[in-house]
Amino acid sequence: MQEPFIKETTSTLLLNNWADQTNRLVAGFTTKNGGTSQAPYQTNNLGLHVKDDPRKVVTNRMSLANHLGFPTTNWACADQVHADQIVKISKPLAGSGAVDYQDSIKGTDGLYTQEKDLLLALCYADCVPVYFFAPDHQMIGVAHAGWKGTVKNISGKMIELWDLMENIPPKDIHAAIGPSIDSCCYVVDDHVINEVNDVLKSISSDYAPYKEISEGQYQLDLKMLNKLLLLHAGVEEKNILVSNYCTSCQDDLFFSHRRDEGKTGRMLSFIGMKKE
Template sequence: MNTFERSGKHLAIQSWQKLNSKLFSGFTTREGGNSTMAFHSMNMGFHVNDDPDKVRKNRKLFSEDIGFPVENWIGSKQVHAENIVKVSKEDRGSGSLDFDTAIPDTDGLYTSDENILLTSLYADCVPLYFYAPNDNLIGLAHAGWKGTVAKIGPAMINIWQEKESVDVKSILAAIGPSIGHCCYEVDDRVINEVKVALDGDTVDTVYKKNAAGNYQLNLKKLNEILLLRAGVLPENIIVSDQCTSCQNDVFFSHRKDKGKTGRMMSYIGRKGD
């Protein structure tokens, strides 16, 4: 079921925002920005050789759209690993208007502070969202296949349990738009890592061999299974049905665009009084 609903030119996790009107969470599209050519038009990434001034304009445009000042955003330099950092108000502005100031070597961010917008960048990888309403914790994780098999999703759950004393049964998780199994072909090297992540179990819904002898991998399903094994309740996980490669008019896709493309942004933040 698609739970990322249209809100203007971006997508929002409306069910979460109904729980808390001060919570803003969702995913940008490629629509409505200033970038040109391969980055047309709402590219949010500084690291893809787009004109940085256009990226800044895109970010400021989106900040006005959701009413969250770009100076309050926090971003990271993603490395396809399982590193997770807790951030605070003192980190606001990191990576918001340039790439150099982003939190280094980090694919997961979380906070308990208000008036911070956590951000992460995508062009096929899986965006993971976390919300603990009873503990006022929010988080994001970037899960490409490497981060997924490194279990970055369960790592966030474990940190919240061990360091923040959160009851796992209260944690809400969302799996955002990403490349679908329909378009994501991988080889034995990747599938062997997937099998390790699944503790050797064979799960038909995660990967299937195709006619070419490779595999169609369902990264969303793999992340969902790993979150369930980490203790998140099934009714607390929502999953987007949108494929970034199939819907190339709406999303940037690294595979569809043959490596030269822009980036969408996942985001989550809580506004204060």
């Protein structure tokens, strides 16, 4: 698949395929470059919850806000816990967690909205960003799916929620799986694979997106697992984009929790719809 995340500036990749459908949609992912943070968060760390100087993080966030044309007062950020809670964002939640981690939306790994001029933003360093867009319904969303969120099926839950609560049929929903750690660099043990097998069983999948490389050690393709969950939820294959970027391999562009052994910064997934 042609890479759907295209380098726009030193600090940003844009999801161009969706921008073509409406020039009011802004969706993408940040890189680790072009910011002000010092080692080990050099330089464009956008996570307020790591031990970086919060003033530097806010400076980095302000710079992204200016570039994208969404002031931080219109951002919605979450206190992510690797679970499957999804929150619908309305105007009163605008600004949550944008410059102060304390007022982040608590215990939440998925956000969606139909409101214009709000920017949904979540943090990553290897976990899978999953973007959602229903152009005919002007609905947008984003999820944070590490292995825990993935086996809890946060991707499928977003589709189910839009279907049940918003009357958006899955065939109207487009999804994009963003830059994240690929199977080349993601080795897990039986504990993880047992939970992967449980979720695969729940969707009656006859394909397992992992490979045993040595006794009890497996290369896991979390992007593919999320794709299988989206397909099972009713999203059409032609409407699913998958990034080729591996955050661990691509040291020049991304922070990686695994590669950097936990001491690293965070990239931001962002999606927002402008009024005009």
